[in-house]
Amino acid sequence: MTLTADGAVAAQATVTAGVRSWKAPIALAVFTVLYALLMLAAPRGGETSFRISTEADALQLPVATAPVGATVWVVFALLAALTLGAAILVRQYRQTPLWLIAAYILLAIVGFLTWAGAGATIPVAGLLAGAVALAIPLIYGALAGVIGERVGVVNIAIEGQLLAGAFSAAVVATLTGQPLLGLVAAMVAGMLVAFVLAAFAIKYVVDQVIVGVVLNVLVAGFTSFLFSQVLQPNQATLNNPPRFDRIPIPILSEIPVLGPVLFRQTIIVYLMYIAVALVWFAMFRTRWGLRLRAVGEHPQAADTVGINVNATRFWNVLLAGAIAGLGGTVFTIGNGIAFNKEMTAGAGFIALAAVIFGQWDPIKATLAALLFGFASSLQNTLSVIGSPVPSEFMLMLPYVVTIFVVAGVVGRSRAPAADGQPYIKG
Template sequence: MTTPVSTVDGALAPEAPLKAEVRSWKAPIALAVFTALYALLIVAAPRGGETTFRISTAADALQLPEWTVSVGTSTWIVFGLLVVLTLGAVAFVRQFRQTPLWLIAAFIVFAIFGFLAWAGAGKNIPVAGLLAGAVGLAIPLIYGALGGVIGERAGVVNIAIEGQLLAGAFTAAVVASLTRQPILGLLAAAVAGMLVAFILAAFAIKYVVDQVIVGVVLNVLVAGLTSFLYSQVLQPNAATLNSPPRFDRLPIPFLSEIPILGPVLFRQTIIVYLMYIAVALVWFGMFRTRWGLRLRAVGEHPQAADTVGIKVNPTRFWNLLLAGAIAGIGGTVFTIGNGIAFNKEMTAGAGFIALAAVIFGQWDPIKATLAALLFGFASSLQNTLSVIGSPVPSEFMLMLPYLVTIFVVAGVVGKSRAPAADGQPYIKG
């Protein structure tokens, strides 16, 4: 459909096409549902008293005072804020605009605060410990999400993130146990992740097998193989093959003493510091370099990329190996990152949550990292509330990280478009 456009002198310019406008009510509906659930919680199970938020740790250079809030007052104030934000999302959609990320982020922050105030009535909640735990639990998800973003930007659906994490965890434990050098375990984990990615690339790119099927089969294969080796090899020789050393924490002078941020970000191991570098490099490389331009080109329009001389399948192949190496490094968190012996299927679905972070982050390294941090926070919240004796049933707390995953992917994401050629094999000619 077209319409004439009036010029300055009153004449009619050539007709300009009108673009179809589409409303997506997913985000407002999801926010409304969770606002109603929050209201049901504070009405059906009202709690009194006060909740104390302990902000500083003993090692902080500046000691911030504890913050005590009234449970009844704060929970109802939060409810009002959630209603306002939900109505704001409705207003954006009525104007044919997408619900902005800041509004969704604000909704999540207020909802978490209100829930903590309700669940921690009469208790002290260690904010720094909660956030530090969130970062620690999010590290493998961030590495996996980075691998997923690179793979899918190149046009390959990397369902095998779970297998790459598990292979990295297993290899890191064995190599570090034999050599007593965690750094060698880290390098071995990257190689293990690359091997899993190599199999995925060979079948998906070279032999044009369905990428999702290959990824699922690889996850099952790695889980079965590592479980078999654990039972038959590691358990009988646990002292030699499955007693990995751990990376020491390396506090950064001055920065580690900053309240809240210090213990959360700057009292970490080398795996975490490498993650900071990896996120920055992947973002910069993807959007500011020739490598990133070619990567995105083969994922968006491989035919056009081919016509300008970009070798589509080799580009996909090598980038998928890079993605596997990054995900493999993420697997080290489960073993040498914490000095824990390898156990069967110890990644516990982290690869699939990382894949959800890729979708929630709209295939952007920074946004996917923030999504992974949200999922890590949900897991840390589960642990913290269990320690302080929350009235929330333990079964619900175990479900919490996965409920948050469903919430953000199915409801809050709104309109999100994957790379145009994602999952589509390229056959030249």
């Protein structure tokens, strides 16, 4: 049974050789040109300082400074070289490697930060800590999306599951005074939204995208109604959630840069680390993961070897909903913030973009979510230091990055073969 299912997955995963995809080199070329035009249109001088350590770090690193003019043009030369390298690889019928894309993004960030922060000091640790904080719901949502799509169900309803989780966590934690019970309530709320998605998409064979969109609108409308009619008039008793305290991990939390960013966090963040590792391990190293991937790639073959396709899809969609609901707690009890209307602000859709950018892999999707979180944190940091970048552009930045990586940088990317396709036994 295992060999047959595995063979089905491997057969479906075969990529046709000898096909060129110029998406990545073209996208890199476009953004390299835009980078150069920005530097030419608004040249800046002086130096930019990067403060790496925080006051709580046991080891204090010196502030690094970079001359703006020289740095931005050195970065431009490196970006152009990476773009040329990507074009040469595609010309040789080879795919643009992930490390090249990562190096390009890192260099572009360094160049842009140096230019935008001229004459100011950029708190690197604070910027990265903000990126992690803003990426947490995206990571939970991306994990839910990876599980759903790997098993063959397009989970457009991640936005609704995050919102339902945020609402339930705020109310239950306020009523009980226990944020841990809020976590449980959020997971149950996410599962309820996922249950509706699974019932209509799997049992009644309704178009999965339509069901997901309807659920997002339904949850947004329902929670907004309850907020206006119930929570707002009774905010002190129903919408005043406690927050989780930060739990610094001894020794690790004192490491410069990484310590404050990764190891001075709340239980929600530590659960996220565990969730990413468990989902990756289970998906690629266990029988559960093999069956899940077989159902998403070739449900007929999986059915032939005795796997109940629709039951496998149903229970995994519920699991994905629980994970997404847990991610919604970040918006309320994760930060001690009262629930508000549509406070997820499209995070579920950015999580879906992370799934695509991450090529339906839990680790890669997590890295993509961190990139989107970094874009949002960068927006906040540049506003604080008084960057000349227009505020309207800063508000657009996370979404511009999303379009950039999904539309141009991903290159050739293949979803699971049966993704979005209902299975009718017969």
